[in-house]
Amino acid sequence: MQLKNDLLLRAARGEQVERTPVWLMRQAGRILPEYREVRSSVSGFIELAQTPALAAEVTLQPVDLLGVDAAIIFSDILVIPEAMGLPYEMIEKRGPKFPQTVSSAADLNKLRIADGVDDLSYVIEAIKITKKALNGRVPLIGFAGAPWTIFAYMVEGSGSKTFSKSRAMLYQEPVLAERLLDMITKSTINYLKAQIAAGADIVQIFDSWAGILPPDHYQKYALKYISQICDAITEVPVTVFAKGAFFAREEMAKLNCETIGLDWNMGIAESRRLIGDQKTLQGNLDPAALYGSAAEVEAATKRMLDQFGTGRHIANLGHGVYPDIDPEKVKVFINTVKEYSSQLREKV
Numbered sequence: 001m002q003l004k005n006d007l008l009l010r011a012a013r014g015e016q017v018e019r020t021p022v023w024l025m026r027q028a029g030r031i032l033p034e035y036r037e038v039r040s041s042v043s044g045f046i047e048l049a050q051t052p053a054l055a056a057e058v059t060l061q062p063v064d065l066l067g068v069d070a071a072i073i074f075s076d077i078l079v080i081p082e083a084m085g086l087p088y089e090m091i092e093k094r095g096p097k098f099p100q101t102v103s104s105a106a107d108l109n110k111l112r113i114a115d116g117v118d119d120l121s122y123v124i125e126a127i128k129i130t131k132k133a134l135n136g137r138v139p140l141i142g143f144a145g146a147p148w149t150i151f152a153y154m155v156e157g158s159g160s161k162t163f164s165k166s167r168a169m170l171y172q173e174p175v176l177a178e179r180l181l182d183m184i185t186k187s188t189i190n191y192l193k194a195q196i197a198a199g200a201d202i203v204q205i206f207d208s209w210a211g212i213l214p215p216d217h218y219q220k221y222a223l224k225y226i227s228q229i230c231d232a233i234t235e236v237p238v239t240v241f242a243k244g245a246f247f248a249r250e251e252m253a254k255l256n257c258e259t260i261g262l263d264w265n266m267g268i269a270e271s272r273r274l275i276g277d278q279k280t281l282q283g284n285l286d287p288a289a290l291y292g293s294a295a296e297v298e299a300a301t302k303r304m305l306d307q308f309g310t311g312r313h314i315a316n317l318g319h320g321v322y323p324d325i326d327p328e329k330v331k332v333f334i335n336t337v338k339e340y341s342s343q344l345r346e347k348v
C-alpha cells in the first residue's frame, strides 16, 4: 500500500524531503497515561507484548496522540533470547531478568536458532494488525537488538553497570562467545525478515551496550555481526543505533545500512565528517533536554536542527525518551522539528 506520509523512508534513502521526519525511541510506552491504562489492564509488560491486539493499540498511541512520523512496533529486544530458549521476566521498576543464563557450552547446547515466524508469532501478528490500523498513515518500524547487546543480557542475566561477565567471556571463552553471537545473528536475521514480510517498512538495530567494549572488541564481537545482518536485509532500509560507539563511527560508515543513529554525546558536525554523506543520520537531542521548559525544548531542538541542516537527517532523541517526561514537552519537540525544518528548507 502507498504510504500517505513516507518522509521517514525517503529521508532514510537520502531522497529530498519537504521537512525532517521525527519520531522518538521508546515512544510506545510509559510517557503516555493512555499506555499506562492499557498496561494496567494486564498482568505486566510481557502479557501486553504477547497480546497482539493490545501491542498494536499501544503502537498506534504515539501516532495518534503525539503526531510522530513513524510507529515502532511495541515489543522488546529480549524476545530473541526467549525464542532461542532463554525466557526472561520483567521485574517492575527494575528491568529484565533471565532466570537462566549462558556460561558454558552445555548451556549453549540447550539453545536453538529462532525461526522468527513460529517462535515470535505474537509480534508478527501485532505487526499485521498495526499495519491494517495504520492504513498507510506513517511507516512502521520493526526492530531487534544487536547481537552484542543480546549476548550481554543472555550471559549477564540482567542489566549491569559493567557487564563484566559478558566481557570476561570474550577473553576467557572466545570460541563459545562467537558460537553464541552467531546463533543470535542468525535468529535476528530470521526475525527481521519475518517482521518485514508482515509489513515492517524499515528496521532498526539497537546496540544499547556498544559503549562498554574497547574498539578492537567492538569490531570483532559486535560490528562483524551487525554487518552480517545489514548484508542480509535487502528488502527495506536499515538503521543501526550503537549507543556509546563514538569510536566506531568511521567503521560504521562502511556498513550496508542507510541510517546511523547518534547518541547525544556524539558531536553532529564531527559525526557527519567521520561518517560521510552517504548515510542518513538519526538523533540526537539529549533526552534530558525535555526536562526543560517548553521554550527551552524549542530552542534546544532548533539548535540541533541548525547543526544537522537540510542534509540527510531523521530527528530523534539521542536515546530512549525517559518515562517521567511530560508528553506536552514531547509534543513541543515534535512540532518544533516539523515547523522549523520546513522553514530551514524555505530559506535555501
Ligand SMILES: Cc1c2[nH]c(c1CCC(=O)O)Cc1[nH]c(c(CCC(=O)O)c1C)Cc1[nH]c(c(CCC(=O)O)c1C)Cc1[nH]c(c(C)c1CCC(=O)O)C2
Binding pocket: 024, 025, 026, 027, 028, 029, 030, 039, 045, 072, 073, 074, 075, 076, 077, 078, 090, 094, 095, 096, 143, 159, 206, 208, 243, 320
Ligand atoms: C536495552 C533495551 C531493552 N529494550 C529495548 C532496548 C534497546 C533500546 C534502549 O537502549 O533503550 C528496546 C525496546 N523496548 C521497548 C520498545 C518498544 C517500542 C518503542 O517505543 O521504542 C523498544 C524498541 C518496550 C519496553 N521495554 C521495557 C518497557 C517498560 C516495561 C513496562 O511497561 O513496565 C517498555 C515499554 C522494559 C525494558 N526492556 C529493556 C530494559 C532494560 C527494560 C527496563 C527498563 C525500561 O523500562 O526501560 C531492554
